[in-house]
Structures are given as C-alpha cells and as structure tokens.
Amino acid sequence: MATGPAASQLRKGVLGPLVLALLEERERYGLEIVRELSTRDLVASEGTVYPLLTRLQDAGAVESEWVVNERDRPRRFYRLTSTGRAELAAFRTDWPAFTRAVDSILTPGDDSDQQREVHP
Amino acid sequence: MATGPAASQLRKGVLGPLVLALLEERERYGLEIVRELSTRDLVASEGTVYPLLTRLQDAGAVESEWVVNERDRPRRFYRLTSTGRAELAAFRTDWPAFTRAVDSILTPGDDSDQQREVHP
DNA sequence: GCACCATACCTTGCGGTGCAAAGTACGCGC
DNA sequence: GCGCGTACTTTGCACCGCAAGGTATGGTGC
Numbered sequence: 001m002a003t004g005p006a007a008s009q010l011r012k013g014v015l016g017p018l019v020l021a022l023l024e025e026r027e028r029y030g031l032e033i034v035r036e037l038s039t040r041d042l043v044a045s046e047g048t049v050y051p052l053l054t055r056l057q058d059a060g061a062v063e064s065e066w067v068v069n070e071r072d073r074p075r076r077f078y079r080l081t082s083t084g085r086a087e088l089a090a091f092r093t094d095w096p097a098f099t100r101a102v103d104s105i106l107t108p109g110d111d112s113d114q115q116r117e118v119h120p
Numbered sequence: 121m122a123t124g125p126a127a128s129q130l131r132k133g134v135l136g137p138l139v140l141a142l143l144e145e146r147e148r149y150g151l152e153i154v155r156e157l158s159t160r161d162l163v164a165s166e167g168t169v170y171p172l173l174t175r176l177q178d179a180g181a182v183e184s185e186w187v188v189n190e191r192d193r194p195r196r197f198y199r200l201t202s203t204g205r206a207e208l209a210a211f212r213t214d215w216p217a218f219t220r221a222v223d224s225i226l227t228p229g230d231d232s233d234q235q236r237e238v239h240p
Numbered sequence: 241g242c243a244c245c246a247t248a249c250c251t252t253g254c255g256g257t258g259c260a261a262a263g264t265a266c267g268c269g270c
Numbered sequence: 271g272c273g274c275g276t277a278c279t280t281t282g283c284a285c286c287g288c289a290a291g292g293t294a295t296g297g298t299g300c
Binding site for chain 3: 166174196
Binding site: 029 | 281
C-alpha cells in the first residue's frame, strides 16, 4: 500500500466501506442502511445509498436477494461477499493512516510525526 | 453549521481545509504545497492543487500575489484571508465528529457511542 | 550561443461521487 | 376510494481528484 493507490481511494467516498461495515454485522436492506447512517450523524439520502449499493454489487463486494414474507413489504437484502470482506479489511488498515496524516496537518504544533527521535 | 451541511462538506474533499491549514503557518506557493502534501503521505498532484487554489481564491478563502526576486523564479504566493480562517476553524470542529462517526461504524464492538448511559 | 533539464504555473478532459427530486409500486387505515 | 407511509429506482446536476499535456523561464554544460 505504502505511497500510492490506497491514499487515492481514501479520498474518494468513505461511504462504501461504511456500508460494508454495516453489512458485516448482518444482512440489511436499503432504507435500513439509510436510517442507520442517519442515526450515526452521517447524512446519506436514498439517492446516495441505492446507487452505491448497485455499484458495490457490480464490484462483487455485496450480493442481494429479494425477501418476501407476509408480514413485511418485499425488501432487497444485501449481504457481504468475501471480496467485500477483503475490501473492508483493507479500508480498516488504511483509514487510521489517513486520519493521522490529516490530523498532523490540521494541528501544526502537535508534531505527532512519530519516527523522529530515532536517536536522542 | 452544526448538524446538517457540514457533514456533507466533509465527505467532499478534505484537501481544501488541509491547504488552508498549511497556509495558516505561512504564505506558500503552489508547488511548495504539492511537495508538502506529498511529504505527509497525502498524494496530491499539481492537477489537483492548482485548480483547488483557484477555487479557494474564488471563494475568498485565500488571496494571492506574484513574488519576484532575483534569486528565485517568479512565484505566486497564497495567503489566508479571514474568511479562510473561519472555514478552517469550522473544519477543525467538524473533523473530529466526522472521524468519530466513521470509527463508531467501523469498529462495531467499540460502542464508543457516548451519550447513552443516561440512565443505567 | 545553444541544447538540455528543472522549476513553476496553468488547462483540458475523463471518470467517479454525493445528492435532490421525481417516479413507481404496494399495503394499510378510515 | 383516498391518502399515507414504506421501499426501491432512476434521472440529472455539480463537484472533485487526477493524469496528461502545454507554456514560460532560468541555470548548466559545452
């Protein structure tokens, strides 16, 4: 990962990985994900989430299935694939490095550039 | 700013605020900013930074001035405006809330949803 | 003087994303 | 039947990151 492509991915939306993380816990349907994100103070409208789910499915990160029972309206449930799990794992390792980089620029006095001090 | 539109902004680039933060310390010119970001493990090419600087200037967050001396090549130096300072301050308060929200979804067991526990 | 390279800035064009808005379908209450 | 809430889908717009290419300028070697 090092220098190149990871950081580029990080700048693009974090919403994809977040949806994967929500699906890791259990299967969910579209509106449920929208509500869950809203609860967590992350505004995300249907117009964002539904196309995102389609993209994730095209990318093989999730798979979906219509679930019909008599109690509820028909819902399309999404489930994580092994590909999706791998992507989520990759993001979990890249995300802290990204926030650290941002924090180090945002708080100049901080000097939380560890890895100096090799030799007092 | 509070809840709504800030979060929306956060999802779009963090690069703008980062550039503002770099300019807070002192005036800088374009290529210098590109190099500074690269040093900090944040890939950012000229094709990203120059248009960004133009946008920031159009938005009144920075102002620029050609500096010509005999030692160096002519350079356009960018300086923070009071508007830019305000934007940077706003981002500094929004950023931690955003990362906390992302972290809370990313690490499910964590339960770092404070503000429950109102009543055991 | 001239070719060459590095610096510095700017522009174009593409692809991806977030989002509002509008549209479809269905079941429930009255 | 009518309205309302749920659930999914689609369209269209605007913005952003970025690679790639283009211009101008100054120093170095010969």
